[in-house]
Amino acid sequence: MQIIELKESVTASNDRDAEIIREKLKENGTFLANIMSSPGSGKTTLLSRTIIDLSGSYKIGVIEADIASSVDAERIEALGARSVQVHTDGMCHMDAGMTLTGLEALNYPDLDLVFLENVGNLICPAEFDTGASKSVMILSVPEGDDKPLKYPLMFSVSDLILVTKTDTLPYFNFDLEKCRQRILRLNPNAQVIPVSAKTGENMDAWYDWLKTETKNCK
Amino acid sequence: MHEMGIVIHLAKTLDDTAKEEHLSRIGSVTLQVGEVSGIITDYFVDCWNYFKVKYPVLAQSELHLETIPAVTKCGNCGNTYETVRYGKECPFCHSMETWLVEGNECIIKEIEAESEIGSS
Numbered sequence: 001m002q003i004i005e006l007k008e009s010v011t012a013s014n015d016r017d018a019e020i021i022r023e024k025l026k027e028n029g030t031f032l033a034n035i036m037s038s039p040g041s042g043k044t045t046l047l048s049r050t051i052i053d054l055s056g057s058y059k060i061g062v063i064e065a066d067i068a069s070s071v072d073a074e075r076i077e078a079l080g081a082r083s084v085q086v087h088t089d090g091m092c093h094m095d096a097g098m099t100l101t102g103l104e105a106l107n108y109p110d111l112d113l114v115f116l117e118n119v120g121n122l123i124c125p126a127e128f129d130t131g132a133s134k135s136v137m138i139l140s141v142p143e144g145d146d147k148p149l150k151y152p153l154m155f156s157v158s159d160l161i162l163v164t165k166t167d168t169l170p171y172f173n174f175d176l177e178k179c180r181q182r183i184l185r186l187n188p189n190a191q192v193i194p195v196s197a198k199t200g201e202n203m204d205a206w207y208d209w210l211k212t213e214t215k216n217c218k
Numbered sequence: 219m220h221e222m223g224i225v226i227h228l229a230k231t232l233d234d235t236a237k238e239e240h241l242s243r244i245g246s247v248t249l250q251v252g253e254v255s256g257i258i259t260d261y262f263v264d265c266w267n268y269f270k271v272k273y274p275v276l277a278q279s280e281l282h283l284e285t286i287p288a289v290t291k292c293g294n295c296g297n298t299y300e301t302v303r304y305g306k307e308c309p310f311c312h313s314m315e316t317w318l319v320e321g322n323e324c325i326i327k328e329i330e331a332e333s334e335i336g337s338s
Contacts, residue, residue, distance in 0.1 A: 001245050001330045006235065010249065010324040013230040091223055123256070124220045128227075149306070153322075185315070 014128055017096035021103070021131025031217040032103070032114045033210070034094075034132030036154065039120030041140040042164045044072050046197040047115055051081045054207060058112040058214065063102035065094045065119050072117065082106055093124035096131045113214050122151040126158075134213055140165040141172050145179035148186055155186045160209060163194040166201060221257060224324060225265040229273055232329065236275045245330040246280045252321040253288040254301055288321025 009015065025032050037043050051060055060081040064073045065088055073085040084105040086098055094102075099116060108114060116132055118125045137158035139147055142165060148155045155161065161183055163176065180192045193209065195202045232244060251257050263281055270276040288301035294313035301321055303309075308316050 001332055003328055003330050004235075004239065004241075005328045006326045008231065008235075008326050010224055010231065010326055011227045012326075013234055014227045092220060093223060095223070095227070124223060127220075128223065 011128065014096050017100065018129035018131035021096055021100055022133065024103075025131075025133060026217065028109055029218045030108055030111050030114055031134075031210075031214040032099075032116060032132045033213070034116045034118055034125075034130045034135045035138065036118045036122075036125045036135065036158065037120060037138035037140075038122050038143060041120070041138045041143065042197060043117055043120070043138055044075060046138065046162070046164055046195070047117065048075060048079055049197040049200070049203065050115075050206070050210075051076065051079045053203065054113070054210070055080055057211075059110055061106045061108060061111040061114040063099070063106060063114065063116045065098070065102075065117060082111065088119060092119055092121050093128050094118050094130050095128045099130045099132070113210065122147070122154045126151075126154040126156075133217060134159045136160045136162060138162050138164050139179075141168045141174045144172075145174045145176070145182070148179065148182035152186050155183050155190065158187070158190060160191045160193065162206060163192065165196060165198070166194045167196040167199045221262045221265045222269070224257065225262065225269050228266070228326070229269055229276060231326065232276060233273050235329070236331070239331070240334045241275060241331040242334045243332045244276055244279045245332070246282060247276075247329050248282045248284060248327045250284045250286050250323060250325045250327045252286045252323040254318070254321045255324050257324060259283050259285075284327065286320055286323055289319045290316050291319045292316045 035043055047062060062076045062081050062083040064083060064085045066085060073083045076083040084102055086102045116130060135158045137154055139161060176194060183190050183192055193205045195206050236244060266281045270279055289298050290301040291298045292308035292311065292313055293315040295308060295311040297310045298319060299309055301318060306316060307314055
């Protein structure tokens with residue numbers, strides 16, 4: 001037996017697959033956003049409104065990752081976006097291999113914009129590179145402004161944090177400025193955009209971000 | 219479930235390595251695991267023993283885990299301290315402007331292996 005020094009990350013095989021996906025997406029001009037959040041943060045509501053408002057300008061696809069069931073995929077299909085459901089078979093996160101399966105099932109080459117709706121969980125999805133162009137984290141007001149302190153990795157790996165359900169701000173002790181400071185302390189490059197998918201408040205800022213990123217992929 | 223996900227990737231990474239390096243059998247795998255990586259070591263070893271048999275090259279392998287202590291650095295006073303003992307607040311100056319220097323890793327340090335041509 002010989003000893004071989006590797007000094008390699010455990011997830012090296014996943015990281016390689018993720019780079020391959022990013023290359024493919026770039027060649028093809030498709031922007032893939034990995035959307036992460038806890039369950040019940042309003043991911044599907046936010047995506048539904050986004051699809052309604054942007055489907056005139058972009059061809060949109062959605063990969064729904066769920067441990068089981070296909071409720072979300074049916075809601076999305078009804079809005080006119082192409083959608084596939086990837087069952088993770090009990091796994092608590094999406095990895096690059098599963099993302100590629102989802103992209104291929106979507107028949108993605110003619111799509112401009114694909115949302116990967118990751119499993120609702122603030123821990124594991126942050127640890128696995130999905131191959132997405134950018135990662136977006138959704139934090140809803142009822143969850144509290146202390147979440148960056150409790151789940152630091154999630155906030156460190158996300159490029160954009162959408163603070164959703166801002167229409168409920170009057171009912172909760174959620175300090176938007178404090179939350180922003182906590183996020184920026186963990187991740188100085190993060191962008192923070194507060195929105196309400198219900199009232200439509202500030203959704204344009206989110207759309208502008210998407211438009212810029214999609215353009216950068218072309 | 220978190221441990222299982224990591225085990226699956228570890229097995230794939232090692233299977234790739236075995237192919238690249240022309241290894242016939244991997245005898246032991248030494249991992250360095252950060253103290254605050256969130257990996258439960260006993261459970262991780264159980265997951266490994268369950269999953270390794272899916273790859274013939276890994277089926278006989280033994281997993282060894284080494285812990286990397288977690289260290290936090292203070293941006294205000296510049297000191298470093300034990301993360302697990304003191305947490306986010308610097309014990310020297312009570313600043314909250316602190317960050318983790320190490321302790322969140324999961325690295326494959328080395329493997330013991332036999333190559334296909336039989337040399338050891």
